[in-house]
Amino acid sequence: MSKSKAVESIALARVPPEQRQHWSSVAAIQAGYLVSVSSLITGAQLALGLPLTYVVLAGVLGYAVIVALAIPQGIQGRDLGVPSVEVATSAFGEQGSRWIVSTILAASTVGWFAINAHICGVTFASLLTTHLGIPVPTTAAVVGWGLVMLSTAVLGFQGLKYLNMVGVPLMIGVCTYSTYLALSSHGLEPLRSYVPTGDRSLASAVAVVVGSYAVGAVTAADTNRYQRSRRHVAMATTVGILPAGVLALCAGAALGVIAKTPDLAGIFVKLGIPVLGVVAVVMSTWAANAGNAYSAGINAVKLFGLPDSFRAAATIGCGIIGIVAACFDVLGLFLVIMETFGVVVTPLCGVMIADYWLRGRGSPQRWRAVPGFRIPGMIAWAVGVAVGHFVTFGVPILFGMVAAALTDLALGRIWPAPAAPEPALDGGGRHRRGGQTGPMPRREPVRELGPVEITDLITGACVLGTGGGGSLAGGLEIVRPHLESGRPLRLASLQDLPDEEWIACPYAAGAATGGKSVTPGGDTNALASFIALEDYLGLHFHGVISTELGAENTADAVHVAVELGIVLVDADPAGRSVPELQHSTFSMYGVPIAPLAVATAQGDIALLSQVGGDTRAEALVRAMAVASGDEIGVASHPIRGADLRDVVIPGAISKALAMGEAMRLARLSGQDVAEALAAVxxxxxxxxxxxxxLVWQNQGGFTVGHVEFGGVGAYSGSRYQMWFKNEYLVSSRDGIVDVTVPDLLCVVEASGEPVTNPHYAPDREYAIFALPAPEPWKTPAGVELFGPRSFGFDIDYVPFEKVVLDEEPFGVR
Structure with missing residues (x-):
C-alpha cells in the first residue's frame, strides 16, 4: 500500500516494513469496532436480564478475555506480516485455511456487516421518520448506509485508520454526553433501584460479550500485521479494546435502564438528542462495519484463490452480500447470533494459539505453511465447537477454545504434519515463504558450502580486507562451531533472489586492534542486532549480505545466515574492507542505511529509525563502539531483492572463495602465496x-597509523610505506606514491598468512601486493567517495594497473 495508491493492494502478502504504522492507528481501528451502536445495544439487552453491577463485571471479564486472545493472535500477524487466514495455514494447512477458516471468518464478518448495516439503517430511518418528520424508507436507509460503509473498506487500512480517528472520539463523546444528560435528568435512583425483568447468568453474559468480539479477536492479525513490534501489539490491543468495550457496554446498559427501553432510537429520543443520535449511529456503525467488510474481503481473496490486486473487488462482493442480508430483520436474533459466532470462531483461536505459541514456542522461525489439510487442527476445531455448544455451565465458549487447543497439542504428537515442499506453492501457483505470496520466481539455485569452503571464504575475505575487517583467527573462531558441526552455508546468487524478499547487512564495528573479544559461534553482537532489526521492522529477512569483505565481518554474516537458516548473498557493497559506513555502493547509489540496529556486549540495543545520512550514522555508530570497548554489532540497509541487484558488487563472495582456495592450494604445493593471490x-x-x-593509535574508534618496510631480495635498498585507517589507504615506494584507495593493498607473511593492522613482527618477512578496485569504485562518484582525497591526501587517484603497465609512478603533488 504505497502512499501513492489510494486503494490498498495488499491482501495475503506480507506487509513491507515501510508500511508499518504507529500503534495508535491500530488501537483506533480496534476501538472503532467496540465504541459502536452494537455495543450499546448489547449493554441495553444484557441489562434486561442482569443487575447493572453484573453487566459491568461481565464487560470487564469478557473484554479481558478478548484482549488475552487478541494479543497472541495479533502478534502472530505482526511477526509474519500477514493476515489471520494466512497465519492459519500452519495450524490448519493451506487447504484447511482456505476452505474452512476463510469460509468461517468470511461468513462471520459478512454477518456482522449485515447486523450493523441493519441497525444503522433502521435506527437512522426511525429517528428521521418518526421523530424528525423526514420520511425515509428503512430499506433505502439500510442499502444507502451499507454502501457508504463499504466504500471505506474498499480503500483498505488507511481508510479504516482515518475513519476511526473521527468516529471513535465522536462516539465516546456521545456516550459520555448521553449518560450525563440521563443522569442529570433522572439522577442515580433509576440505576440503584433497577431490577432486571429477565434471568441471565453472569457466565452467559460473559459468553455474549466474548461472542460479540470473538471474530475480531481471531482476525486480530488483519490489522496488527501493520504493527512495528510485539510491544505495540499489546499496547494497541489493550488500549483499543478494554476501555472502549467496557465504556460502550456500560453506557448502553445505563441508558437502556434510564430510558426504559433497549431500542436505540427510543433512547436518543427520550434523552432529547435525536439529531446527535443520528450522527452517532451513523459514524460509530460506519467505523465498525468498514472493518468487518475489510476482513471479509481478505478472507474472500483466500477462499477463491484470487490475487492480492483483487482485494478491493472481493471486499465489494462481500459487502453486497452483507447489504442484501441486512435488508431482512436480523436484530431479533442479535444475542443468539453473537453466541453462535463465539462458539464457532473461538476454537479457531485455540488451535492457532496452540500451534504458534505452545508447539512453536512463539518463534516465527518455527512457523511454516503446511500443504493440504492439517487433520489434527481440523479435528481439534470440531471438538472445540462441540464443547462450546453442548457444555451448559460456566463459560462454554472458553471451554471450547481450551478443548480445541489441548486436542490439537495431543493429536499433533501422534499425527505429524505433511512435509512442505520448497518452494511452497499455493493453489494459484504463487510462491509463498513465511506467508508471502506473489509471482513465482525462478527456483533459487542455492549453493551449499561445507567446512573447507567456509574456511576458504573467511581466509580470502581476510586477504581482501586490506588490513582491516578483523583478524583471520577471529573470523575462524566465529564460524568454528559451524565448521565442527558441518552445518552448510547456503550461498545464493543475486539474480535468483526473490524480488519481494528482504535482505540486510549484519556486521561488527570498531577499531581493528584486536581488543575485541570474539565468541565461538559468532554470537557476538551482529546476530543480536540483526534479530533486533527484524523485530523492529516486523519481518523475517530472506538472507544476509556481508557489509564488506573482511575476516570477522564476513564471518558474522556467515554466522547469522547459518544460525537462522537463511542465505548469504553472493555480493557485497564494497568488494573489499572499508573504514567507514559511508564507504559503500549503498551510499554511492543512495540506498538508505536506516533503519538500523546496534547491539553492544553490555546488552544494549539501540534502534535508529532514521538518521541524517551515512556519515552521520558512522559518527553515531563509532561513538557507541568507543563507549562499548569496540564490541558492538550493527544490522543495517534493509532492502528488497529486486532493489539489491543494481546497487552492490556481484560475485564478491565467490571472489573471496577463489582467493582463499588459491592461498590453500599455494601453501600445500609450496608456491609463492603472494604471487598466486595476485594472479587470481x-x-x-x-x-x-x-x-x-610502525606507528599507530586507536583514534576515535579507528586504528590509524603507518608502517614502513625495508626491502629484501630484489627490493633491497628500497623502502615502502603504507598509511592506514583500519584498512590501507595509500602506499609509496622511496617517496613516490605507488597505490591508493580504492585499489586494494594486501599484506601476507612469507608463509602466506594474511596480516591485519597493526599486527606486525619485526623479524618476519612480508609480501605486499595490489589488486584492482571493483569497477564501481573507479567511477567519478566512487573516487569522490572513496578516493585518496576523501581521506585528506592531496593525491589524484590513478588505477594501479596504469602504474604497472606504463611504469610511470606518480608523485605527491
Whole structure:
C-alpha cells in the first residue's frame, strides 16, 4: 500500500516494513469496532436480564478475555506480516485455511456487516421518520448506509485508520454526553433501584460479550500485521479494546435502564438528542462495519484463490452480500447470533494459539505453511465447537477454545504434519515463504558450502580486507562451531533472489586492534542486532549480505545466515574492507542505511529509525563502539531483492572463495602465496621486506597509523610505506606514491598468512601486493567517495594497473 495508491493492494502478502504504522492507528481501528451502536445495544439487552453491577463485571471479564486472545493472535500477524487466514495455514494447512477458516471468518464478518448495516439503517430511518418528520424508507436507509460503509473498506487500512480517528472520539463523546444528560435528568435512583425483568447468568453474559468480539479477536492479525513490534501489539490491543468495550457496554446498559427501553432510537429520543443520535449511529456503525467488510474481503481473496490486486473487488462482493442480508430483520436474533459466532470462531483461536505459541514456542522461525489439510487442527476445531455448544455451565465458549487447543497439542504428537515442499506453492501457483505470496520466481539455485569452503571464504575475505575487517583467527573462531558441526552455508546468487524478499547487512564495528573479544559461534553482537532489526521492522529477512569483505565481518554474516537458516548473498557493497559506513555502493547509489540496529556486549540495543545520512550514522555508530570497548554489532540497509541487484558488487563472495582456495592450494604445493593471490585477483606484487617502523593509535574508534618496510631480495635498498585507517589507504615506494584507495593493498607473511593492522613482527618477512578496485569504485562518484582525497591526501587517484603497465609512478603533488 504505497502512499501513492489510494486503494490498498495488499491482501495475503506480507506487509513491507515501510508500511508499518504507529500503534495508535491500530488501537483506533480496534476501538472503532467496540465504541459502536452494537455495543450499546448489547449493554441495553444484557441489562434486561442482569443487575447493572453484573453487566459491568461481565464487560470487564469478557473484554479481558478478548484482549488475552487478541494479543497472541495479533502478534502472530505482526511477526509474519500477514493476515489471520494466512497465519492459519500452519495450524490448519493451506487447504484447511482456505476452505474452512476463510469460509468461517468470511461468513462471520459478512454477518456482522449485515447486523450493523441493519441497525444503522433502521435506527437512522426511525429517528428521521418518526421523530424528525423526514420520511425515509428503512430499506433505502439500510442499502444507502451499507454502501457508504463499504466504500471505506474498499480503500483498505488507511481508510479504516482515518475513519476511526473521527468516529471513535465522536462516539465516546456521545456516550459520555448521553449518560450525563440521563443522569442529570433522572439522577442515580433509576440505576440503584433497577431490577432486571429477565434471568441471565453472569457466565452467559460473559459468553455474549466474548461472542460479540470473538471474530475480531481471531482476525486480530488483519490489522496488527501493520504493527512495528510485539510491544505495540499489546499496547494497541489493550488500549483499543478494554476501555472502549467496557465504556460502550456500560453506557448502553445505563441508558437502556434510564430510558426504559433497549431500542436505540427510543433512547436518543427520550434523552432529547435525536439529531446527535443520528450522527452517532451513523459514524460509530460506519467505523465498525468498514472493518468487518475489510476482513471479509481478505478472507474472500483466500477462499477463491484470487490475487492480492483483487482485494478491493472481493471486499465489494462481500459487502453486497452483507447489504442484501441486512435488508431482512436480523436484530431479533442479535444475542443468539453473537453466541453462535463465539462458539464457532473461538476454537479457531485455540488451535492457532496452540500451534504458534505452545508447539512453536512463539518463534516465527518455527512457523511454516503446511500443504493440504492439517487433520489434527481440523479435528481439534470440531471438538472445540462441540464443547462450546453442548457444555451448559460456566463459560462454554472458553471451554471450547481450551478443548480445541489441548486436542490439537495431543493429536499433533501422534499425527505429524505433511512435509512442505520448497518452494511452497499455493493453489494459484504463487510462491509463498513465511506467508508471502506473489509471482513465482525462478527456483533459487542455492549453493551449499561445507567446512573447507567456509574456511576458504573467511581466509580470502581476510586477504581482501586490506588490513582491516578483523583478524583471520577471529573470523575462524566465529564460524568454528559451524565448521565442527558441518552445518552448510547456503550461498545464493543475486539474480535468483526473490524480488519481494528482504535482505540486510549484519556486521561488527570498531577499531581493528584486536581488543575485541570474539565468541565461538559468532554470537557476538551482529546476530543480536540483526534479530533486533527484524523485530523492529516486523519481518523475517530472506538472507544476509556481508557489509564488506573482511575476516570477522564476513564471518558474522556467515554466522547469522547459518544460525537462522537463511542465505548469504553472493555480493557485497564494497568488494573489499572499508573504514567507514559511508564507504559503500549503498551510499554511492543512495540506498538508505536506516533503519538500523546496534547491539553492544553490555546488552544494549539501540534502534535508529532514521538518521541524517551515512556519515552521520558512522559518527553515531563509532561513538557507541568507543563507549562499548569496540564490541558492538550493527544490522543495517534493509532492502528488497529486486532493489539489491543494481546497487552492490556481484560475485564478491565467490571472489573471496577463489582467493582463499588459491592461498590453500599455494601453501600445500609450496608456491609463492603472494604471487598466486595476485594472479587470481588480477593484481601484482609491489614489495617484499621487513618492518622497520610502525606507528599507530586507536583514534576515535579507528586504528590509524603507518608502517614502513625495508626491502629484501630484489627490493633491497628500497623502502615502502603504507598509511592506514583500519584498512590501507595509500602506499609509496622511496617517496613516490605507488597505490591508493580504492585499489586494494594486501599484506601476507612469507608463509602466506594474511596480516591485519597493526599486527606486525619485526623479524618476519612480508609480501605486499595490489589488486584492482571493483569497477564501481573507479567511477567519478566512487573516487569522490572513496578516493585518496576523501581521506585528506592531496593525491589524484590513478588505477594501479596504469602504474604497472606504463611504469610511470606518480608523485605527491
Amino acid at each position: 585477483g588480477g593484481g601484482a606484487v609491489r614489495f617484499r621486506g621487513r618492518v622497520i617502523d
